[in-house]
Amino acid sequence: MLTAIRSQKTFDTAPLNAVLTFLSGDTLLRLTRGVIEKAVIPFLAIGAFLFLWSAGAAQVQTSLGQLPGPAMAWEQAVALYDEHKAERQKEAEFYERMEERVQKAIAAGQPQERIDRMRERGYTGKPTFFDQIFTSLYTVATGFLIGSLIAIPIGIVTGMSNTLYNAMNPIIQIFKPVSPLAWLPLVTMVVSALYVTDDPMFDKSFLNSALTVTLCCLWPTVINTTVGVSSVSKDLINVSRVLRLSWLTKTVKIVLPSSIPMIFTGLRLSLGIGWMVLIAAEMLAQNPGLGKFVWDEFQNGSSNSLARIMVAVLVIGFIGYLLDRGMLSLQKRFSWDKNAVLR
């Protein structure tokens, strides 16, 4: 077989030759296997899931009608998108009309003060599904950022000092398992008590959800940073001792880079938890977001509600997945250990 193909070379048919080599080698086999493993199998699994969902949902009758299957969920996803577009259209029209009025007022020689006031009046339509996605993302990002800014330094100092570790450990272990729903009332009361201003920069409901996220997603980062920092190779610590590096240089040049992988592991866990917590917090805090969307639809109880909640569930899952992938690619970027297998 192989010799037959080799003999083609005598005729100097380079392209044909390449094709034949391609076919004869295991390149094709490997490619096919790759396609099967990476595309066909997941595709089949998703197909099977959709089938089971559809078949299972058909069996369940709720007070709001039949449990929606994939087809109904898809229908609602399209509807939500259309509503979003319609709402944007209305908003654009609103601003167009306002601009017209403003121009008229300017032409009529109205005082500047009044024109500014006219412009200040914003559009007050209800937030669409997509607006709520962005609110949720914004809220979780705020909560996660605050959490990380607190957790990483705490992790570093507890990792470097045994005494501090012994001091912090019980506190961490006790607060780690606390559910967001337990924190929320406390956070709400504290925010109402402390955040008193006439011209609030943030909504209280936003702060409530963001801080609840912070409280829940602190712990994985604290714990993993501590472990990462305390397990810096003893030899590298000896290097820093021989060089008599200052505490700061040692931390920046040796301890931090060495614990970056663990810090990122913590951050990924934290973000995952933060995203889960956020939905629950939004439901209770009535912060505009995906959680509130789900709650409103539940209270609404129309025949479409369950399908819309289904859409929200899938979107929440998908966004959670994207967030995790995002953190993973950040981790890959910052990790010096390019050989480490990250999943």
Add this chain to the structure above:
Amino acid sequence: MNPYLNIDHVSITFPTDKGPLNVLKDVNLNVAKGEFVSLIGHSGCGKSTVLNIVAGLLNATEGGVVLEGKEVDEPGPDRAVVFQNHSLLPWLSVYDNVRLAVDRVFKKTKSKAERDAWTRHNLELVHMDHALDRRPDEISGGMKQRVGIARALAMQPKVLLMDEPFGALDSLTRTHMQDSLMEIQSQLNNTVIMITHDVDEAVLLSDRIIMMTNGPSATVGEILHIDLPRPRDRLELAEDPTYNHYRAEVVKFLHERHERPKSKSKSTPPAAPKSDPEAEEAEPGSRHLRIAV
């Protein structure tokens, strides 16, 4: 005469779960400036502990270490260490690994350009100037150890401490590294204490070999002066009777200690009686009188 480096009656005891463990007992050793000393002995006899005490990474329970008339009790770049597993920072390039040390040691005395030149110079010395931008995980074990040596040399230490620097390398790489080290040593004439398991390595590189008894309570057993002219060539020496005699002495010591760990040293000329090592070592120049043939 004051010795350059004086390890003065050092003992160290570690607390363990089973009670205190006396690892070193009354280790006494003087090293002259520019001298290359090897510590050899069975695993676990406390060779590394001696080195770590000199480095300041460990503190002796009794006795102390005096370098140029000053006691040392904490680590510092004047006693640079080449670690067995190279201990390079994996996230820094070869250049940056050495530069970190250079910046630390010469921050005040050298300008930025001078520090750059000094870093490059030291990497040239170990023949690693072709791989400045590579990361440690992109180069071989021997190359990593070269960088480790360059980093230590770049600190311009008073004493260079090497903890089985070539122990983790294959034998061919090891011979290359030994030749490189001899070449560097002929230029810089550093004061070196090296730990080794390898008898050939010890005889080839050293001016003196310190043979340590088995632990616990290990101490200096015998001291062998190696009076072979430099530069030394391993191929020529392979058939040199003096070289082979030294080799045999070390092997004999190691074997006898292994059989009868507490036996007293024999009366070969270079053997230092345990009780009186100072008389042996006070004058490094005198070692020429002690050719053990």
